[in-house]
Amino acid sequence: GDSVTQMEGPVTLSEEAFLTINCTYTATGYPSLFWYVQYPGEGLQLLLKATKADDKGSNKGFEATYRKETTSFHLEKGSVQVSDSAVYFCAPRDQTGANNLFFGTGTRLTVIP
Amino acid sequence: EAQVTQNPRYLITVTGKKLTVTCSQNMNHEYMSWYRQDPGLGLRQIYYSMNVEVTDKGDVPEGYKVSRKEKRNFPLILESPSPNQTSLYFCASSFGRNTEAFFGQGTRLTVV
Numbered sequence: 001g002d003s004v005t006q007m008e009g010p011v012t013l014s015e016e017a018f019l020t021i022n023c024t025y026t027a028t029g030y031p032s033l034f035w036y037v038q039y040p041g042e043g044l045q046l047l048l049k050a051t052k053a054d055d056k057g058s059n060k061g062f063e064a065t066y067r068k069e070t071t072s073f074h075l076e077k078g079s080v081q082v083s084d085s086a087v088y089f090c091a092p093r094d095q096t097g098a099n100n101l102f103f104g105t106g107t108r109l110t111v112i113p
Numbered sequence: 114e115a116q117v118t119q120n121p122r123y124l125i126t127v128t129g130k131k132l133t134v135t136c137s138q139n140m141n142h143e144y145m146s147w148y149r150q151d152p153g154l155g156l157r158q159i160y161y162s163m164n165v166e167v168t169d170k171g172d173v174p175e176g177y178k179v180s181r182k183e184k185r186n187f188p189l190i191l192e193s194p195s196p197n198q199t200s201l202y203f204c205a206s207s208f209g210r211n212t213e214a215f216f217g218q219g220t221r222l223t224v225v
Contacts, residue, residue, distance in 0.1 A: 032211045043117075043203060043216040044156075051211050089155065093211070099144070099163075100171070101205075101214055105155035 002027045006090050006104030013080055013111050021075040021107045023064075023090035031092035033057075033066055033073040034101070038087040047075075047088070080111045115140045119204050119217035126194055126224055134189045134220050136204030144207045145187040146171065146214075147179065149200040156203065162187055163209075194224040 007022040025031065032051045036044040048057030053068035062077045073090060087106045094100060117138045126132055138145065146161035148171075158171030162181040176198055178190040187206075191198060201221050205214040 034213065036216075043218045044205075044214075045216070046213040049213060095211075099209060100146070100158060100161060102158070103148075103156040105153060 002031075002092065002094055002100075002102050004090050004092055004102060004104040007107050009087075009106070010108040010110060013109070015082055015111055015113050016079045017111075019075070019077040019080045019084075019109065021088055021090075021109070022072070023074055023104060024070070024072045025090070025092045026071065027092050027094050029095045030068075031094050033064070034091045034093060035062070035064055035073070035075050036089045036091055036103075038089065038106070040086070044089065080109070082111045082113055085109055085111050115215065117204055117206050117215050117217040119202075119220050122218060122220060124220060124222050126222070128195055128224055129193050132191050132194060132222075134191075134202060134204075134222070136187045136189065136217060137185050138187075138204075138206040138215070139185065140206065140208075140215065141184065142206035142208055142215075143184070144209050144214075145181070146205050147177070147187070147189050148203045148205065149173065150203060150219075151200050159189070159202075194222075196224050198222065199224050 004025040034049045035047040037047045048059040050057040050066035055066045064075045089106045090104045147159040148156040160179040162168045204217040207214040
């Protein structure tokens, strides 16, 4: 069945450090790919998305590229800020049947000044 | 403002006492779903609905019921809550394929 594997957390970085959170997935067909972010005490918000191979999603300095050959969608940011501290979820959306989103376990990021 | 509204935000209840968590969206979305979030397990889907009167089980449906009588509302019903249903619950809605899901603020449920 469909599944997603995310980098284990928690991740602690100093401000202005480079961030990578790995995400790989298995899915039937050709899913759309999303990254969601959950700030403390809040619901999930869309961070970025990509719907076809080689698409790059970007938002707020974060980027992720749809890599069909490696079934991956790694999240990157060149210079993190304290305000980026949150939990990040990789979420493919299958394109067959129920068209469900399925989530990884989430990666908690803490950025220290 | 486009939004998904859940109520209540916090709820403490006793084992066996029926409860309903409401979810409403104002975006005319066809697709709605319920998730529970538990430490170390991420979000797991409970039920989903692809349109009015069309619902189906997700990954962890045991102990839950849903209904979709109107497009905007998708309540989650716990007929006889148990302590293992203590969790953080999220409702989400979307138009469907390739589109983002919008999430509610969450309902933190404690069953004692």
